[in-house]
Amino acid sequence: MGFDSHRTHTRKIGSAPGTLIDLPVTSPSRLWAVHYRGEEMHEHLDIDLDDARALVSADSVTWIHIQGQPDRRLLDRLGEVFDLHSLALEDVQSLVQRPKLDVYQEQLFAILNLPRWNGEGVELEQFNLFMGEGYVLSIHAGEEEVVQAVRRRMAKVRTRLRTHGADYLFYALMDLVVDQAFPVLETFGEEVEALEEVLLERPSRDLLSAIYQHKRNLMILRRQLWPTREVVSQLMRGANDEEYFAPDLQPFLQDLYDHTVHIMDLLETYRDVVASMLDVYLSSVSNRLNDIMRVLTMISTIFIPLTFIVGVYGMNFGNNTKSPWAMPELNWYYGYPLVWGVMLLIAAAMTIFFRRKGWLGGSR
Amino acid sequence: MGFDSHRTHTRKIGSAPGTLIDLPVTSPSRLWAVHYRGEEMHEHLDIDLDDARALVSADSVTWIHIQGQPDRRLLDRLGEVFDLHSLALEDVQSLVQRPKLDVYQEQLFAILNLPRWNGEGVELEQFNLFMGEGYVLSIHAGEEEVVQAVRRRMAKVRTRLRTHGADYLFYALMDLVVDQAFPVLETFGEEVEALEEVLLERPSRDLLSAIYQHKRNLMILRRQLWPTREVVSQLMRGANDEEYFAPDLQPFLQDLYDHTVHIMDLLETYRDVVASMLDVYLSSVSNRLNDIMRVLTMISTIFIPLTFIVGVYGMNFGNNTKSPWAMPELNWYYGYPLVWGVMLLIAAAMTIFFRRKGWLGGSR
Amino acid sequence: MGFDSHRTHTRKIGSAPGTLIDLPVTSPSRLWAVHYRGEEMHEHLDIDLDDARALVSADSVTWIHIQGQPDRRLLDRLGEVFDLHSLALEDVQSLVQRPKLDVYQEQLFAILNLPRWNGEGVELEQFNLFMGEGYVLSIHAGEEEVVQAVRRRMAKVRTRLRTHGADYLFYALMDLVVDQAFPVLETFGEEVEALEEVLLERPSRDLLSAIYQHKRNLMILRRQLWPTREVVSQLMRGANDEEYFAPDLQPFLQDLYDHTVHIMDLLETYRDVVASMLDVYLSSVSNRLNDIMRVLTMISTIFIPLTFIVGVYGMNFGNNTKSPWAMPELNWYYGYPLVWGVMLLIAAAMTIFFRRKGWLGGSR
Amino acid sequence: MGFDSHRTHTRKIGSAPGTLIDLPVTSPSRLWAVHYRGEEMHEHLDIDLDDARALVSADSVTWIHIQGQPDRRLLDRLGEVFDLHSLALEDVQSLVQRPKLDVYQEQLFAILNLPRWNGEGVELEQFNLFMGEGYVLSIHAGEEEVVQAVRRRMAKVRTRLRTHGADYLFYALMDLVVDQAFPVLETFGEEVEALEEVLLERPSRDLLSAIYQHKRNLMILRRQLWPTREVVSQLMRGANDEEYFAPDLQPFLQDLYDHTVHIMDLLETYRDVVASMLDVYLSSVSNRLNDIMRVLTMISTIFIPLTFIVGVYGMNFGNNTKSPWAMPELNWYYGYPLVWGVMLLIAAAMTIFFRRKGWLGGSR
Amino acid sequence: MGFDSHRTHTRKIGSAPGTLIDLPVTSPSRLWAVHYRGEEMHEHLDIDLDDARALVSADSVTWIHIQGQPDRRLLDRLGEVFDLHSLALEDVQSLVQRPKLDVYQEQLFAILNLPRWNGEGVELEQFNLFMGEGYVLSIHAGEEEVVQAVRRRMAKVRTRLRTHGADYLFYALMDLVVDQAFPVLETFGEEVEALEEVLLERPSRDLLSAIYQHKRNLMILRRQLWPTREVVSQLMRGANDEEYFAPDLQPFLQDLYDHTVHIMDLLETYRDVVASMLDVYLSSVSNRLNDIMRVLTMISTIFIPLTFIVGVYGMNFGNNTKSPWAMPELNWYYGYPLVWGVMLLIAAAMTIFFRRKGWLGGSR
Numbered sequence A, B, C, D, E: 001m002g003f004d005s006h007r008t009h010t011r012k013i014g015s016a017p018g019t020l021i022d023l024p025v026t027s028p029s030r031l032w033a034v035h036y037r038g039e040e041m042h043e044h045l046d047i048d049l050d051d052a053r054a055l056v057s058a059d060s061v062t063w064i065h066i067q068g069q070p071d072r073r074l075l076d077r078l079g080e081v082f083d084l085h086s087l088a089l090e091d092v093q094s095l096v097q098r099p100k101l102d103v104y105q106e107q108l109f110a111i112l113n114l115p116r117w118n119g120e121g122v123e124l125e126q127f128n129l130f131m132g133e134g135y136v137l138s139i140h141a142g143e144e145e146v147v148q149a150v151r152r153r154m155a156k157v158r159t160r161l162r163t164h165g166a167d168y169l170f171y172a173l174m175d176l177v178v179d180q181a182f183p184v185l186e187t188f189g190e191e192v193e194a195l196e197e198v199l200l201e202r203p204s205r206d207l208l209s210a211i212y213q214h215k216r217n218l219m220i221l222r223r224q225l226w227p228t229r230e231v232v233s234q235l236m237r238g239a240n241d242e243e244y245f246a247p248d249l250q251p252f253l254q255d256l257y258d259h260t261v262h263i264m265d266l267l268e269t270y271r272d273v274v275a276s277m278l279d280v281y282l283s284s285v286s287n288r289l290n291d292i293m294r295v296l297t298m299i300s301t302i303f304i305p306l307t308f309i310v311g312v313y314g315m316n317f318g319n320n321t322k323s324p325w326a327m328p329e330l331n332w333y334y335g336y337p338l339v340w341g342v343m344l345l346i347a348a349a350m351t352i353f354f355r356r357k358g359w360l361g362g363s364r
């Protein structure tokens, strides 16, 4: 996971706020709409923006969805047709927004980050939501169409989606986006538990890099998801005085809030656990160094005195046959076995010393 | 202790909020009810839900308890019979909720986590409490029936339980659940003190893993119990304007709040203490490495010069009898004892040097 | 200092809130009373509870003091005679309360922790204070009677204690308990400064355990005294609307608050300083290891090449007199002194190398 | 990046608040003005202060800009001509202010820090903004004229800059200054990612110094930019009751606020990531020490026993032909190859032992 | 810098609050007064307390200053003459107060800590300020008379000091005391930068102690100056409803507040920077250990195999002339040069191995 890119910002320094730029759009975006009132419901898969706008009325709900990153022309048209603020359109285009809620004259505008596990890490996709009278406009700058689940639920007549207004649809889409974090967190949790097992049983060197990567990604992820909590909280508090949300939706917003808090809790727990793992890794590296040094020390200290002794009898004083003081040991009848005996005694004494110090067993 | 499982969440992504799912329920749940008014009290051990509901009246108290995890069918029935919100039922089923308090139209709904020591760690069991007019409904997704203590106290006529309404019963059950933390904390405290003793007296390698496990479990436990404080605090503040609780219960809620704060204090103290232990463990590993290196260094530095000297007289220059410069020492009358003398001198000098450095005693 | 004991809590799980239990009381508690009005003052050293109660009137002050831990019977009687809430009595008995202030219908109830240096660590004694109309009831679960200082001051007629009501007495006792922290902190400060000196001049191994013990005790102490601040703050804020305290006592409460804040400041400073010491200790252990390794490395690297050289001339190729290539050096006239010359040169070169690296002086 | 210099403060201790001093001004400052009303717009590049003041009227906008650090004389004149508070002028001169917003009787006064990458680090330039009725006065104590971008946008007639009043100009300049942080942060982000790559692949010693420098600079930078957030937040809250800002500018202030929050988020993320890198660096140093020690230990422990053995047969007991106990091995027919065999066996056993310990591969 | 001394507190435990004690006063304090109204101003250098009091009137300003620590008698007299609260006098005497602001019936009472660099560290001197109607009473328990700067400014007739009342004088003295921190911080900043240079270029052992001392002193200093911020903030908020300060002084208080915040910012930056230095120091110690171990390992691993080889040919098997298996190498014509060849090869191979590992250059 990279830090988020500020290129959009950087390229626009000095230009007027709310200026859209021509960004390369790799794959074209698709637009569709769903319109429902009472038991009626119509899906419009090949519709243009103006026709979609024409569907909107105060006593029905129209859901317009754009999948993929809209190009500049489409954004300009969206602004005109739905009377969206140029700053909101700029935010839709920039793709590196923190989650936030803006209340404009005619619309509510929310930006969420949709986390997705891409096989080796987490990617965040920007999910934009506008709600005005009688319509919800959602723009998801990603490839996979996660909103299909909501569209499928909508097919049934007596579901809450169908019996409530645009506010419930707005909520249902936020709920969908927020819930995407759970499988990602599950994957994270499993990875952290796998790392823990490796850490405690056979800490390898690759672990260091893995722990660092996890710690870093959790720091970034937490910071990028954290404001979601505030968005939902604002929605709960603001729902009353702005009358955007029907009072009976309050428990649903509360439930959504619980989910965001739960997600933050898990992210913080993982972050703290991974931070501890780094300390434990350092400890286990030190422990291994101790093991190595113990082996070296034992071998060295046992053999160094013995090597000295054999060195003594390698001296050539024995050649001097004129002095009785010149290595008489060499001429003793049991000289050689005696030297072996002395050396074995020393080795045994050393071994007992090490056992007393507790250096022999793997216990310390 | 594992991180909490998000499987319930994960399996339901995209489904409508408030949707119950068919989870495998290993052991069936049991339902019983107690009904009391004034001096009368009846226990109904083999009652079905509708009969239990029929007992409820505004001038008596009915306590309905479900022991074990209710299956989907029972939850559906509970929702219908007691008019419970589908989001509340979903929370009862999910088992991984943070402690929280929800205020619905007709009920107060609290979720608590009941900590239990399972021999080697802490497990959390979800305890759900609903209070409506004239009744309390408790659902404990665990095996052991901890509420028996309250039922036994209820047997006596003149206890507060009997002379107060459903609000006191609701409080008494929360108090029971919160108090379950104390024996768990006592066990934790004893384990931490045992670890401390090991740490300061004979730090073994297993300690590292034990400290890590404790630190990690305390981090998780603290995060999962922390919201309990807020639940009780909400109950205290909300009791007045909602009139759920009689004014003379305020001191009891205050007492309950004191307990939750005390529990959090202890959890944080343990966490901080265990975090310090990791640092001290690292220090003691370094100290041990110092010990080992000191022994190695002493043995090596004493014998290396000596081994050099005996090596010198192992050189075969003495064979050259034609030069007076070729190792005359070998032919000195006291040559051999003299070499020993020099070597003993060197060893003594080294030992004095080490004693001066303070490397000989175990004091540094 | 142990973590605080939860045995009282643990033993009572499931019993009704406000239930007193029969605890073993090692030494009996003593009760005395002082009664004063205007210039009159009487001490009653051998008085029973009912007579003490009879002294109480709205226009005089009666101070009833219990020294030592009251047994269950006395607590029951206290509850009846002074109309105390059973939850307050339970708190008096449990001895492990956090400092707190409870406002009951007829009394103000404060719990404070009185710190005392027991020679090697800090002990906390619970000090309970009740104030009702015309009386103050103090219960000190400790052996030494610290309140004697207040009683002595009371002997003088024109002191504030005699010219003010029960509120000033209540304040004066809190002030006395809070001030007990200063000598304890002075002792702590001296110990910390002594540790610092040892740390910077001759870090010994015992230091590690001492630092850990201090860090741990400061963490526990801070957490157990911290709520005192809130108690005094509540008293200051609450004094007005509850009219428990005369307005001219406000500066005294402010002064008391200053003291508690000062105590917390000192505790936090000590804790932070001790935490830094652990890091510095780790550094100095590493420095010592460096010293040891430097000595080993110097001795080894000087002698290892020399030992190799003498080994070369210990080879028996010289025995082969048939080849001119077979160790002719052995037969050179100045062979032996030349070898010594080469070895001295190598040793000198090594020494210069080490001096350049800065490994010889103790400066790095 | 140095800590900010307090010389201005230090030199003035004891002088009256609001006293300007004669500071050496290296390059002279330049002043120009732009005046616009409806479709009219005039640029005045060679104008003096009094003439600029004369342009100001309630129904037009005059923008006066000073590029470079104004000298004392100019500041004095500014104070007189625009009726600025002497404390504000003192702040303009001191150059080491934290970002802040002061509301004076007749003006709004904002100080911002403009970050600029100077090739190897970040420099902060003070940007001062005054807004009074009908005018904006900007003073930028830097060399490069960043405000040119705004002046260029102003050239077009129908831009918001031209159709709004002084408030929008004030906002547009703040937006410009705040946005300067993005390219700086982009550079920082690239450097941090480069350091990460070095850290995980080939940690060199220079890395330590680089990490430290980054950590330190991020700490300083964060602290110096942090108050910007509060400045914008004050502007948003204060805009209503002070009526300095037209209501339709609220979304623009909100957008500005989002940018400052985003910048702080990035700074904190970088700081946290760099802090983790230090820990990982320490770990990798320890790992490298382990590698080195493992090689030393393997070579030593394999050869030390072998060297002992060859030492044994270097002893001169064999010269003693009178004793059958005196090294009979030397005279065995296969003695020499046997010794080699034994030594190869020992070496093989050692190698197997090390392989089992996992010390041979680079895997641990 | 020592922790602050609690002896004053300790000596007084049990005595009545507001009791002055007889402290040894080493040098006598001096008192002088300045009295001004409109263009008149009189200095009274040899005045006693009662005469000073007599100067005070509602339509003039009297500044009474006491330099040095007043003895008990003077404090008692001050209390009587100016009607000061005994708790305030106690605070003046105790010298270890945190900065604070107390609002009494007739006076405003502020305590500030004046930091002073004493050559090797920071000392705090208590500065007490009373303001009542028509007078300011300042007590500075230090030797050097820092207030002379204000007195000198007062000599000019048209300064703000002369044209405003006691409130401006009170502010001007606070400003003077707060500004004393800047030269101290400048000195600190220079020392920290000097330490940084040493750290990154040639980390010596003395550095550890220096870093620790700085970290510790910054922690203490920050804690002792921190409440200053709150004092000024209280003054700003309280000025309106208490009417102690004229409304046009609000910008001056704001300016003072900016200074205290700036000081805290610098202290926290220094503290964080010094804390990082400790980590970096630890790293560089580890790096140095790596250097040392690398040298040892290279020398050892090159020579250990060579020493083994020469040991082999030191064995006395060659004496056994009866077996063709007994060291035939000794009798080869080119045996000796061959052994040298093999040894040089091994040394070369080892050197290449080390170069590949990157252990030869100083780069890693």
Ligand SMILES: [Mg+2]
Pocket: A016, A017, A018, D175, D179
């Ligand atoms: Mg912009």
Ligand SMILES: [Mg+2]
Pocket: A004, A095, A096, A097, A098, A099, A113, A124, A224
């Ligand atoms: Mg983002």
Ligand SMILES: [Mg+2]
Pocket: A100, A101
């Ligand atoms: Mg926002």
Ligand SMILES: [Mg+2]
Pocket: A175, A176, A178, A179, A255, A256, A259, B017
């Ligand atoms: Mg959801």
Ligand SMILES: [Mg+2]
Pocket: A255, A258, B087, B090, B091
């Ligand atoms: Mg839920």
Ligand SMILES: [Mg+2]
Pocket: A175, B016, B017, B018
């Ligand atoms: Mg859901």
Ligand SMILES: [Mg+2]
Pocket: B004, B095, B096, B097, B098, B099, B113, B124, B224
């Ligand atoms: Mg949970």
Ligand SMILES: [Mg+2]
Pocket: B100, B101
């Ligand atoms: Mg909640």
Ligand SMILES: [Mg+2]
Pocket: B175, B176, B178, B179, B255, B256, B259, C017
């Ligand atoms: Mg309880």
Ligand SMILES: [Mg+2]
Pocket: B255, B258, C087, C090, C091
């Ligand atoms: Mg209690």
Ligand SMILES: [Mg+2]
Pocket: none
């Ligand atoms: Mg806390």
Ligand SMILES: [Mg+2]
Pocket: A279, B279
């Ligand atoms: Mg740590």
Ligand SMILES: [Mg+2]
Pocket: C016, C017, C018
């Ligand atoms: Mg209880």
Ligand SMILES: [Mg+2]
Pocket: C004, C095, C096, C097, C098, C113, C124, C224
């Ligand atoms: Mg306690």
Ligand SMILES: [Mg+2]
Pocket: C100, C101
């Ligand atoms: Mg409390």
Ligand SMILES: [Mg+2]
Pocket: C175, C176, C178, C179, C255, C256, C259, E017
């Ligand atoms: Mg006191």
